Amino acid sequence: MKYNEFRLQHYAGHVTYTATGFLDKNNDLLYRNLKELMSQSKNPIVKELFTVEELQRKKRPETVGTQFRTSLNTLMQILMSKEPSYVRCIKPNDTKSPKYFDHDLVQHQVQYLGLMENLRVRRAGFAYRRLYKVFHQRYKSLASETWPTYHGSDREAVELICKSLGYGKEEYRLGRSKIFIRKPQTLFRTEELFQRRKHELATMVQAFYKGRIQRQKYELMRAAVTKISCNWKRVLAIRLKEKRQKGVVDIRRFIIGFIHRHEARSKKNANFLDFVRIKYLEKCVENIPRNVLDKNWPRAPVALEEARELLKELNMRNMVMKYVKSCAGEKKARMEEKLLASSLFLHRKKGYEETVSKPFKQGTDNIINSKQMMSFLAGERLVYACRVTKYDRHGYKDRERSLAVTNGGTYVFDPKSNKMKDHVPHADLTGISCSAERDQLFVLHFTNPADDSKADVILSSDYCIETLTKIAAASKKGDTLKIVSNNKSISHSLGNGKVGMIEFTTGKAPSIKKAKNGNLLVIAP
Numbered sequence: 239m240k241y242n243e244f245r246l247q248h249y250a251g252h253v254t255y256t257a258t259g260f261l262d263k264n265n266d267l268l269y270r271n272l273k274e275l276m277s278q279s280k281n282p283i284v285k286e287l288f289t290v291e292e293l294q295r296k297k298r299p300e301t302v303g304t305q306f307r308t309s310l311n312t313l314m315q316i317l318m319s320k321e322p323s324y325v326r327c328i329k330p331n332d333t334k335s336p337k338y339f340d341h342d343l344v345q346h347q348v349q350y351l352g353l354m355e356n357l358r359v360r361r362a363g364f365a366y367r368r369l370y371k372v373f374h375q376r377y378k379s380l381a382s383e384t385w386p387t388y389h390g391s392d393r394e395a396v397e398l399i400c401k402s403l404g405y406g407k408e409e410y411r412l413g414r415s416k417i418f419i420r421k422p423q424t425l426f427r428t429e430e431l432f433q434r435r436k437h438e439l440a441t442m443v444q445a446f447y448k449g450r451i452q453r454q455k456y457e458l459m460r461a462a463v464t465k466i467s468c469n470w471k472r473v474l475a476i477r478l479k480e481k482r483q484k485g486v487v488d489i490r491r492f493i494i495g496f497i498h499r500h501e502a503r504s505k506k507n508a509n510f511l512d513f514v515r516i517k518y519l520e521k522c523v524e525n526i527p528r529n530v531l532d533k534n535w536p537r538a539p540v541a542l543e544e545a546r547e548l549l550k551e552l553n554m555r556n557m558v559m560k561y562v563k564s565c566a567g568e569k570k571a572r573m574e575e576k577l578l579a580s581s582l583f584l585h586r587k588k589g590y591e592e593t594v595s596k597p598f599k600q601g602t603d604n605i606i607n608s609k610q611m612m613s614f615l616a617g618e619r620l621v622y623a624c625r626v627t628k629y630d631r632h633g634y635k636d637r638e639r640s641l642a643v644t645n646g647g648t649y650v651f652d653p654k655s656n657k658m659k660d661h662v663p664h665a666d667l668t669g670i671s672c673s674a675e676r677d678q679l680f681v682l683h684f685t686n687p688a689d690d691s692k693a694d695v696i697l698s699s700d701y702c703i704e705t706l707t708k709i710a711a712a713s714k715k716g717d718t719l720k721i722v723s724n725n726k727s728i729s730h731s732l733g734n735g736k737v738g739m740i741e742f743t744t745g746k747a748p749s750i751k752k753a754k755n756g757n758l759l760v761i762a763p
Contacts, residue, residue, distance in 0.1 A: 326351050364411065364418035366425045370396050373417050377428060379435050403428060500540075511541065518542055522549060530557050572597060578716060579707040586721045589676045590703060598704050599624070618644035622708040626650070627750075628659070629696040631732045634752045641697065641705065643712050648682065650695065660695050664713035670706060671730070673742045674723035675762035678702040679750060681730050681740070682709070693733040696740070696758070698750060727757070 239245060245254045276288040328347045331340045348354060370392035378384040378395060381402035388395045396417050400410060411418040419425050488509075495510020503511060521536045538546035565573050575598055583590040599622070622643040627636050628650060639659060642649040648667075650660035662684045669683040680702055682695040699705045710716035722728055728740040739757040746763075753759040 326353060364420050366419040366422070367413075367416050369416055374399070377432055379439060380428070380431055403431070514539055515542065526553060527557070530554065530561055575707055575711060578711055579703060582707065582710060582716055582719055583703055583721075586723075587672070587674050587703065593703050598707065599701075618646040620644050621712050622705075624699060624701060624705060625653070626705070627698040629698070629750070629758060631693040631696075631738065634696070634758045636698075636750070639697075641699070643705075643708050645712055648695075648709055648713075650697075662695060664715070667713050667715055667718070669718040669720055670709065670715070671720045671722065671728045672702065672706065673728070673760065673762065674721050675742060675744060675760075677742065677748065677750070677760050677762040679740070679760050680706055681728055683730065694730040696730060 239254065242257045243254055244257060245252050247253075270293070273288050273293055276284055277290055277293060279285050279288075328344055328351075330344060331338045332343065374384070374388075374392045374395040377399050378388065379386075381399045383398045383402070384395045388398075393412065396412065400417075405424065409420055409424045411420075491509045492513065495507040495513075498504070498507040499510055499514075501507060518536070518538055525534075525536045527534060535546065535550045576594070579590070579593070620642060624641050626639050626641040628639045629636055638653060640651045640653045642651065647661060647663040647665075649658055649662075651658055662682050666684040666686060667682065668685055670680060671683065672680040677698075678700060679696070679698045682697070684692075684694065686692045697705075706719065710719060720728075722742070725742050725744075727742065730738050730740060732738045740760060741753065741757050742760045742762060744763070745761040747761065748763040749761045751759055
């Protein structure tokens with residue numbers, strides 16, 4: 239250090255000053271005539287700096303040191319009235335270049351700004367200190383006891399927050415008006431939890447806000463629904479009122495019409511008569527007969543008796559027309575056979591009613607070998623075939639046979655050998671006989687001019703009525719059918735001018751056998 243220098247030791251380091259010209263540098267005296275000249279300047283800024291009032295003062299003007307000390311005292315008063323937070327700026331280099339770091343320059347700034355001494359002081363004591371009210375207001379959301387409001391003192395709230403965060407006894411202290419936190423890690427952890435909590439609170443606020451908006455919409459919709467429901471109920475009430483009024487008028491007209499129902503049509507009974515007609519027609523639609531055998535018809539009021547007969551006749555004609563149109567081809571042929579059977583056996587032979595609902599068989603039913611019969615039929619068309627039992631003229635012995643009906647005649651075959659045993663041409667058929675009982679025996683009477691030895695054919699079939707109907711239809715000699723009743727006998731030809739008798743009776747055990755008198759005895763059930 240030189241002779242004209244002196245050094246001051248600051249907490250940041252030593253500062254050396256030069257005494258040469260030290261007083262002149264701190265002298266701020268300006269001659270009076272210069273001030274008067276400057277105050278008369280036409281430049282408004284210079285004129286404002288050197289005012290006339292300052293020239294009139296007798297007091298000595300302040301030096302630079304006095305002005306600095308006054309300004310510094312004023313700054314300290316302002317800082318003491320506030321809660322300052324110092325921000326220290328460090329220049330990385332003197333060239334203002336990016337991405338360039340001057341280590342010596344930065345180390346010099348850190349040393350002379352006193353940052354190291356400040357860190358040592360903070361580490362030795364509590365790094366963070368805040369008023370209870372400030373700490374409480376910032377971190378109250380981290381404890382369920384203090385959120386959203388706490389009605390106790392701020393100190394009690396801070397204690398609850400510290401317990402909720404799990405602070406250790408050595409990590410913090412509670413003073414008279416402030417909380418002191420020793421480690422920065424504790425504060426960093428608290429701040430991190432607070433940042434997370436802010437997102438949760440934001441979500442809660444958002445949910446609450448959306449819920450409130452939806453609640454308002456719901457209340458508006460509910461009010462609208464209530465209003466619509468009120469108006470709709472009013473409309474329904476008006477409609478119900480009108481419906482009841484109309485019902486009262488209709489009931490009154492109905493009663494008046496019922497009183498005058500037997501009179502000629504007039505305004506008094508017109509509505510009632512129309513109602514009766516409509517209801518009767520609806521009843522007819524529901525209960526109308528569906529087939530020609532159904533003779534029932536809904537009962538009509540007195541005024542509609544004529545209409546009832548007309549509707550009944552029209553419906554019957556319609557059903558008959560539909561039934562006739564449906565009876566075409568094979569079905570029509572079956573119905574004609576049934577009609578023929580009805581004309582032949584209705585009220586004449588017992589058991590006929592049981593066969594009405596059963597359709598007759600068609601074709602041969604695979605009973606006879608048609609290929610072997612073609613030589614016997616000589617081009618005739620086979621119409622019907624069935625199994626029968628034939629009774630011989632000598633001793634009335636029963637034999638199993640097959641019956642075939644063609645358009646030319648009736649044939650009897652042996653089912654084992656397929657040999658023809660009897661042939662009754664339709665032209666030679668003179669009659670058909672059977673009894674009125676439930677037996678199944680019938681006789682085919684015929685004459686053969688070329689051979690008098692031929693006898694009548696006595697047969698028994700499980701389908702006697704069906705077989706006789708088929709023979710009568712094929713031969714067109716249904717008028718020759720003879721049905722004996724009251725246990726009368728049937729005579730038949732035995733050939734060569736001889737005659738045999740068939741006697742009929744009833745019993746518990748039906749049978750067909752030769753009697754002691756030589757006749758054929760038929761016991762019907």
